[in-house]
Amino acid sequence: MLKVKRVYDAPAAGDGYRILVDRVWPRGFTKEKARVDEWRKDLGPSGALRKWFAHDPDKWDEFRLQYRAELEKAGKVPDLMRIAERAKKGDVTLVFSARDAEHNQAVALREMALGR
Numbered sequence: 315m316l317k318v319k320r321v322y323d324a325p326a327a328g329d330g331y332r333i334l335v336d337r338v339w340p341r342g343f344t345k346e347k348a349r350v351d352e353w354r355k356d357l358g359p360s361g362a363l364r365k366w367f368a369h370d371p372d373k374w375d376e377f378r379l380q381y382r383a384e385l386e387k388a389g390k391v392p393d394l395m396r397i398a399e400r401a402k403k404g405d406v407t408l409v410f411s412a413r414d415a416e417h418n419q420a421v422a423l424r425e426m427a428l429g430r
Contacts, residue, residue: 316401316427318420321409325349330405333397335420337361340411350409357393359419360384369414378422385426398427 319329321340334340334350337358359367359381367377385391400406410420 315405316398316424317405317407318415318418318424319407319409320415321348321350321411328405329407331400332407332409334409335423336409336411337364348409354393356388357385357390357419357423364419369412369417371414371417374417377417378425381419381422382426391426394423394427397423401427 315330317329319332321334321336321343325332331352332350334348334353334355335357337355337360339353340348358364359377363377363380363384367373385394397406397408408420408423410418412418412420415421
């Protein structure tokens, strides 16, 4: 199963393999506290896209299109598909630091990985 979760929420055994998908490390967090197995900053949106989006729900659809285009241009889609394959074998949680739990890169990555 492929899940998403805020890094600020307590890690749980059901999270399985935890992948941080932020380009920048969450403020005030140590690696021990974050308890991530992998940090894939290369899967996070560019600074320019992140700033443009600013977690504005009205920009969500366009953000997802531009984000997918960034990942495709950078050759990161196969990496995302490997994460999806891993999630078929066990729990994987994409961890993010945004306050908005519905409109963020982890949600977009999950949708892309699941072919939505």
